[in-house]
Amino acid sequence: MNPFLELGIRHEVVNAITELGFEKPSEIQEKAIPVLLTGNDDFVGLAQTGTGKTAAFGLPLLEQLDFSQKHPQALVLCPTRELCLQIAKDLEKYAKYIDNVNVVAVYGGANISDQLRQIRRGVQIVVATPGRMLDIIGRKAIDFSQVNYVVLDEADEMLNMGFQEDINNILSETPDTKKTWLFSATMPAEVRRIAKNYMTDPVEMTVGTKNTGNANIEHNYYLIRAKDKYAAFKRIVDSNPDIFGIVFCRTKIETQEIAEALIKDGYNADSLHGDLSQQQRDKVMKRYRDRNLQLLIATDVAARGIDVNNVTHVINFSLPDEIENYTHRSGRTARAGKTGISISLVNIKEQSKIRHLEKVIGKSFERKEVPQGSAVVEKQLLTIVDKVQNVEINEDQINQFLPAIMEGFESLSKEDIVKRFASLEFNRFLEYYKDAPDLNIDARDNGRGDRDFDRGERRDRTGSKGFTRLFMNLGSVDEFNRGEILGYICNTTKISGKSIGKIDLKGVFTFFEVQDADVDKVIQGFKGVDFNGRNVRIEVSGEGGSSDRGNRSRSGGGERSGRSRFGNSGGGDRRSGGERRERERSGGGGFRDFSGKRRESKSKY
Ligand code: ADP
Numbered sequence: 263m264n265p266f267l268e269l270g271i272r273h274e275v276v277n278a279i280t281e282l283g284f285e286k287p288s289e290i291q292e293k294a295i296p297v298l299l300t301g302n303d304d305f306v307g308l309a310q311t312g313t314g315k316t317a318a319f320g321l322p323l324l325e326q327l328d329f330s331q332k333h334p335q336a337l338v339l340c341p342t343r344e345l346c347l348q349i350a351k352d353l354e355k356y357a358k359y360i361d362n363v364n365v366v367a368v369y370g371g372a373n374i375s376d377q378l379r380q381i382r383r384g385v386q387i388v389v390a391t392p393g394r395m396l397d398i399i400g401r402k403a404i405d406f407s408q409v410n411y412v413v414l415d416e417a418d419e420m421l422n423m424g425f426q427e428d429i430n431n432i433l434s435e436t437p438d439t440k441k442t443w444l445f446s447a448t449m450p451a452e453v454r455r456i457a458k459n460y461m462t463d464p465v466e467m468t469v470g471t472k473n474t475g476n477a478n479i480e481h482n483y484y485l486i487r488a489k490d491k492y493a494a495f496k497r498i499v500d501s502n503p504d505i506f507g508i509v510f511c512r513t514k515i516e517t518q519e520i521a522e523a524l525i526k527d528g529y530n531a532d533s534l535h536g537d538l539s540q541q542q543r544d545k546v547m548k549r550y551r552d553r554n555l556q557l558l559i560a561t562d563v564a565a566r567g568i569d570v571n572n573v574t575h576v577i578n579f580s581l582p583d584e585i586e587n588y589t590h591r592s593g594r595t596a597r598a599g600k601t602g603i604s605i606s607l608v609n610i611k612e613q614s615k616i617r618h619l620e621k622v623i624g625k626s627f628e629r630k631e632v633p634q635g636s637a638v639v640e641k642q643l644l645t646i647v648d649k650v651q652n653v654e655i656n657e658d659q660i661n662q663f664l665p666a667i668m669e670g671f672e673s674l675s676k677e678d679i680v681k682r683f684a685s686l687e688f689n690r691f692l693e694y695y696k697d698a699p700d701l702n703i704d705a706r707d708n709g710r711g712d713r714d715f716d717r718g719e720r721r722d723r724t725g726s727k728g729f730t731r732l733f734m735n736l737g738s739v740d741e742f743n744r745g746e747i748l749g750y751i752c753n754t755t756k757i758s759g760k761s762i763g764k765i766d767l768k769g770v771f772t773f774f775e776v777q778d779a780d781v782d783k784v785i786q787g788f789k790g791v792d793f794n795g796r797n798v799r800i801e802v803s804g805e806g807g808s809s810d811r812g813n814r815s816r817s818g819g820g821e822r823s824g825r826s827r828f829g830n831s832g833g834g835d836r837r838s839g840g841e842r843r844e845r846e847r848s849g850g851g852g853f854r855d856f857s858g859k860r861r862e863s864k865s866k867y
């Protein structure tokens with residue numbers, strides 16, 4: 263017999279969840295369902311994320327309600343709009359074969375009149391975020407006097423988000439006789455208090471250790487300089503070509519900046535945060551769910567509770583201020599019995615946080631090395647080899663062209679073809695990682711590495727061997743970043759990016775190095791060129807000349823590429839060629855803001 267049937271779930275629901283792939287109850291479901299089916303008790307369910315809490319309360323709810331009636335009988339409160347929609351959808355899926363089930367999702371940011379209309383039409387289950395729910399209660403548009411069950415989902419997060427008072431007010435609209443079911447991944451004192459104040463002798467069920475993350479998650483961290491964060495992040499992504507990840511940032515601005523930088527660099531990424539309209543958020547989520555997005559860059563609040571299958575990596579671009587959020591973040595991966603990796607990018611000063619996290623979640627973190635450029639390239643190449651081996655060949659279609667293709671390749675050996683083919687796909691990519699520096703630092707390094715780097719930068723002031731340093735009267739105030747100015751120079755003068763060395767972008771001017779042989783070409787190329795009504799002036803810098811430094815690695819790497827497989831090569835390519843260069847070695851360039859400045863906070867670390 264189906265184990266859900268044995269627990270007391272009706273056939274119709276069992277059929278629906280079987281279609282969803284639920285074969286047997288998860289641990290929290292096994293523990294919660296029998297208690298909740300009695301309908302006699304308040305309940306506290308503590309379980310890590312991804313353990314199936316929605317069905318743990320959702321399935322019993324469907325058994326308790328009278329769907330021949332059309333008034334609200336159950337209210338589910340949850341912290342975010344995304345979660346609200348998700349729970350409502352999940353409940354509808356479980357109820358697919360029950361007639362007359364009406365679920366409404368009530369959340370801010372969406373048209374309230376639609377929600378009011380649905381409520382008027384008659385609903386048995388209301389899934390809501392607290393703010394919008396209060397709004398609707400305030401309009402006297404809903405009657406909660408016959409609500410028998412209230413579910414507080416992700417209770418810890420609702421309290422974190424300051425919904426305590428809203429929850430009080432909403433609960434006061436419901437009858438004293440109702441049962442309250444509280445679900446949470448963690449049990450901080452605030453949640454304990456809610457349980458104490460609003461519940462009567464709740465039955466408490468815990469799955470796993472409190473505050474502990476999912477056992478299927480591997481926790482890794484990378485020790486890097488703050489200013490190398492973005493570059494290191496890209497390497498990690500590049501060395502995981504099949505990554506399907508959520509990247510957590512601390513602020514909305516950081517979220518947006520990272521997403522924009524990634525998009526510019528040709529990655530398939532987008533951001534999710536509270537400043538987006540509901541429509542925008544839904545769109546991003548849909549793209550991510552449909553796997554049309556590879557990297558979702560999100561704030562804690564926006565991505566809270568999100569349930570997307572097969573997320574391979576959670577990346578803490580910045581560690582969360584609240585330790586509990588680490589558990590919530592990492593819980594976006596390794597859902598439904600899958601495995602996943604949670605990655606943290608930390609600098610020397612943040613190492614102690616990792617030790618603290620290890621203590622709190624009771625797991626050890628493994629330090630990983632940021633892959634070297636060559637390893638990333640190899641990984642990418644092998645992935646393409648793999649793809650070539652597994653590509654499906656449409657014999658019918660290809661056969662007609664085969665003779666011509668064969669003829670074209672006649673003079674080439676197999677080895678030649680392979681080399682050329684790989685170069686076609688990877689030249690630019692190879693170029694980008696050529697001479698890519700080691701981004702790892704010594705755990706005991708007290709920022710010494712950073713000082714070395716500064717010295718290196720300064721030493722570069724006097725033009726490198728074989729290069730001449732030029733002055734140009736355009737700079738960051740003209741809204742150029744280094745990549746853009748590189749592109750601008752190349753486009754204007756038609757010299758190759760390879761000819762350009764170090765670029766020193768200042769406010770109203772820029773110094774850049776050009777290979778000695780191309781100096782004239784640059785000066786000539788800018789003759790009479792006008793930028794926004796200003797004459798562009800190029801001069802050989804006074805400090806010019808060759809330094810004694812030998813083969814210094816050029817700062818302007820090749821154009822970023824290798825990501826075309828992930829789409830976006832259209833949109834991402836719209837800017838000038840040089841744009842993608844440089845980021846890695848620019849020592850921050852436009853990315854300073856991502857790293858430094860730790861927000862003053864009431865950190866719990
Ligand atoms: P939580 O709320 O505990 O974080 P969810 O309720 O969102 O977890 O469930 C996580 C995932 O596991 C969902 O994709 C859900 O469909 C799936 N799931 C839940 N219960 C089962 C089950 N019994 N068998 C298989 N998959 C399940």
Ligand code: MG
Pocket residue numbers: 315316415567
């Ligand atoms: Mg949940």
